[in-house]
Amino acid sequence: MNHSFIDEHSHIDSALSRLDARIKIISFFAFIFFIVFTAPGSILSFALDGLLLLTLIAFSKIPISYIFKRCLVIVPFILMTAFFLPFWQQGETIPLFQIGTFQANVSAAGWIMFQSVLIKGIFSVACLTLLTASTPFPQLLAALEDLKFPQLIIMILSFMYRYIFLIEDEAMKMWQAMKSRRAGGSRWLHLKAIANMLGTLFIRSYERGETVYLAMRSRGFNGTFKQSHNFELRRYDLAFLFNIFLALVSIKLLDNFLGK
Amino acid sequence: MENKIIGIKNLHYSYPDGTKALCDINLEIQRGESLGIIGSNGAGKSTLLLHFNGILRGRGEISVLGNNLTDKNLPLIRSMVGLVFQDADSQLFMPTVFDDVSFGPINMGMPRQDVEKSVKKALKEVDMLVSIKRSSHHLSVGEKKRIAIATVLSMNPQILVLDEPSSNLDPKHRRALIKLLNMLEMTKIIATHDLDLISQTCSRVVLMEEGKIVSGGLCPDFLAEAASLC
Numbered sequence: 001m002n003h004s005f006i007d008e009h010s011h012i013d014s015a016l017s018r019l020d021a022r023i024k025i026i027s028f029f030a031f032i033f034f035i036v037f038t039a040p041g042s043i044l045s046f047a048l049d050g051l052l053l054l055t056l057i058a059f060s061k062i063p064i065s066y067i068f069k070r071c072l073v074i075v076p077f078i079l080m081t082a083f084f085l086p087f088w089q090q091g092e093t094i095p096l097f098q099i100g101t102f103q104a105n106v107s108a109a110g111w112i113m114f115q116s117v118l119i120k121g122i123f124s125v126a127c128l129t130l131l132t133a134s135t136p137f138p139q140l141l142a143a144l145e146d147l148k149f150p151q152l153i154i155m156i157l158s159f160m161y162r163y164i165f166l167i168e169d170e171a172m173k174m175w176q177a178m179k180s181r182r183a184g185g186s187r188w189l190h191l192k193a194i195a196n197m198l199g200t201l202f203i204r205s206y207e208r209g210e211t212v213y214l215a216m217r218s219r220g221f222n223g224t225f226k227q228s229h230n231f232e233l234r235r236y237d238l239a240f241l242f243n244i245f246l247a248l249v250s251i252k253l254l255d256n257f258l259g260k
Numbered sequence: 261m262e263n264k265i266i267g268i269k270n271l272h273y274s275y276p277d278g279t280k281a282l283c284d285i286n287l288e289i290q291r292g293e294s295l296g297i298i299g300s301n302g303a304g305k306s307t308l309l310l311h312f313n314g315i316l317r318g319r320g321e322i323s324v325l326g327n328n329l330t331d332k333n334l335p336l337i338r339s340m341v342g343l344v345f346q347d348a349d350s351q352l353f354m355p356t357v358f359d360d361v362s363f364g365p366i367n368m369g370m371p372r373q374d375v376e377k378s379v380k381k382a383l384k385e386v387d388m389l390v391s392i393k394r395s396s397h398h399l400s401v402g403e404k405k406r407i408a409i410a411t412v413l414s415m416n417p418q419i420l421v422l423d424e425p426s427s428n429l430d431p432k433h434r435r436a437l438i439k440l441l442n443m444l445e446m447t448k449i450i451a452t453h454d455l456d457l458i459s460q461t462c463s464r465v466v467l468m469e470e471g472k473i474v475s476g477g478l479c480p481d482f483l484a485e486a487a488s489l490c
Contacts, residue, residue, distance in 0.1 A: 138355035138395065161355055165397050211350040214315050218343040219411065220335060220367030 009062045010136040016060035017134045020237040021143035027244040028131040032124045034248045038255070040116035045255035046123075052247055053126055060134045070129040071122050078121035085117065086110035137161050143231070151225050163208070171201055265291045265419060265447050266312065266324055273307060273318030273471075281307040282318055283471040289419075289447060296458035296479070297451040299468035305423070305451035306346065308468070312421050312449065313341035325418065339368050342412025346424040348404035352396040357388070357407055360396055364415040375414075382414035383407075386440060402433030406440065419447045426454045459483050 010017060016024070031052070038045045057064055086096075089110030096104045132140065141161075145154050174197050271285040282304050289295050297305050310316040312324070314334050322329040324337050342364075345351045354360040361379045370378065383389040386406040391399065399407060405425065412420065425441070426434050434457070441448065441461045450462060458465055459479060466476035476482065 138359065141355060158355055159353065162353055162397060163349075166349055208350060211345065211347065212353045214310070215343075215345050215351045215353065216363075218313050218315050218338060218345075219364035219415065220338050221363075222335075222367070226366045 007132060007135065007137045007140075009060075009066065009133045010139075012061050012134070014059060014061040014134065016056065016130075018236070019240055020231060020233055021135050021139045022146055022231060023233070023237040023241050024131055024135055025140070025143055025147060027241055028127045030245065030248060032127050034252065035120050035123045035127070038116070038120065041112040042116075042255050044258060045251055046116075046119050048251040048254065049123055052251070053123060053130075056130060057126075060130060062130065062133050066133065067126055067129050070133075071125050074121055074125045075118075078118055082114050082117040082121075085114045089113060146231055155225055159212075163205075163212075166208070167201065167205055170204055171197075174200065263290050265289055265293075266449075267322070268311075269321040271308075271311065271318050271320030271322065273311065273316060281471050282311075285320070285471075285473055287466065287473060289449065292445070292447055293464060294441075294448040294450070294462040296462035296465040297449065297468060298453065298455065298458060298465060300453075303468040304471040305468055307471075309343065309421050309423050309449065309451050312419070313338045313343050315343070335368075339364075339415055340417055341419045341421060342415055342417030344408050344412055344420070344422045344425065346427055348401070348408040351408040351411060352399075352404060355395060356392075357383070357394050357396060357399075358392050360407065361392075361410050361414045364411060368415060378414045378416070379410075382410040385413055385444070386410045401428050402430070402436065405429060405433070405437060409440070413444075417446065419449065420444060421449045422451070424452050424454075425450060426452060426457045455483055 031049075035049055038049070054064075057067055086106035087110065089107035092108045093105040094108050094111060096106045098104070135143075138161075141154055141158050144157075145151075178193055178197060266287070266289040268285055268287040271282055272280075273282040274280050285308060297308065299305050307316060311318055311322060311329075314322075314329050314337055317329075324340055327333045327336060329337055352360045354363055358379060361382055362375050365375045365378050379392070380389060383392055386409050388403065388406050388410060391403065391407070396404070396407070409420075409422075409425075422441075426437060429437060438457060438460050441450070448461070450458065452458060462479050464476065465479055465482050466473050467482075468474065477485075
């Protein structure tokens with residue numbers, strides 16, 4: 001079966017992929033932090049953030065179209081949460097569109113807020129996509145563990161990465177088996193079959209979980225996850241971290257002095 | 261030195277829903293022996309295997325190298341009995357081959373440098389050292405089976421327990437598996453329907469039916485007799 005992997009570009013040898021995964025996590029989360037706390041309407045800040053992001057994408061050698069496609073996935077969710085912002089905010093209004101005698105107005109502040117949320121969301125997802133695409137997932141998990149992220153979350157992520165393809169395979173096989181025996185029948189019957197299929201998939205996943213747990217116990221697992229990782233910080237990693245922070249602080253300062 | 265490596269006396273086991281899975285099992289396995297367990301589906305082969313390192317706990321006595329299977333002895337017994345599950349995907353639950361093979365030794369409390377040595381040794385034994393950094397889900401079925409065996413070999417077990425090791429393998433990978441099993445010198449217990457695999461890897465065989473051991477004997481003679489029953 002064909003699968004898409006979240007770290008499918010991690011084998012590309014680039015300035016970004018060679019970095020220590022821990023440094024990458026810290027840098028990208030710091031970047032997201034700065035993006036999130038950018039004041040709404042700070043065009044200069046957003047432009048410079050975008051430029052920094054493009055530079056990092058260039059360094060990673062990952063096709064920009066890949067990052068762009070992944071970012072599009074999040075747009076409907078951002079729109080869903082931010083859609084009413086232009087209508088709820090008070091203050092000065094601006095016309096949005098007119099149909100006949102009906103004119104829709106939105107709040108100017110709300111409109112700026114909406115655009116900012118959209119940009120922040122897209123930039124943040126682009127950062128995370130770049131991070132996960134340029135780092136082999138097992139390395140990412142090891143780095144998270146080294147950075148003292150909660151064990152339970154790391155375990156869930158690890159199992160998700162390991163078993164999502166198997167579950168996808170099982171779903172695909174069931175789908176094919178259903179299609180091969182589907183000759184006519186009402187749409188309602190098909191929907192019922194799909195619902196049953198989802199139930200079966202859940203039960204199979206649950207059973208697999210049980211067997212995996214047995215396999216873990218038989219190899220001495222007692223509830224505590226113990227792993228051994230070898231991370232070594234190099235001057236190159238520290239230089240990257242320093243430069244990222246320098247760039248982010250510079251953007252903030254430039255925005256404060258020039259953006260007003 | 262005592263030659264008996266596993267002793268089972270009057271073992272009974274019922275699943276929580278009341279289904280009787282094992283009934284009065286008595287079995288002795290000698291050091292270095294390769295024992296085949298055959299029987300039809302639902303005969304209790306896999307359930308019996310799960311008792312060897314205390315994953316399931318029935319009524320009766322089980323001793324491994326003179327140690328009775330008790331809560332206190334479980335870590336020791338699990339380090340001595342390596343259990344390879346039928347479905348390699350259940351055995352390989354970590355993101356990479358290294359993480360999977362090192363899981364057991366780390367849980368045993370092995371120092372980091374020894375873990376690495378042990379992992380490399382185990383992977384070398386199954387001829388998969390080149391895959392040490394690969395993701396488990398990128399492996400073929402045959403490769404997964406070999407890595408699944410390596411996950412327990414890295415714990416240096418004295419007894420290797422395998423559940424249907426040849427299931428889903430093509431002839432080429434099956435031959436490679438038989439060769440590998442014959443190379444491993446520890447005590448082996450293999451539950452399977454594959455009589456050909458048993459004949460090529462085991463010295464003794466027992467036949468299970470409805471949760472009981474109904475007969476057994478030395479390999480070449482007994483298999484001919486049992487072939488008609490499986």
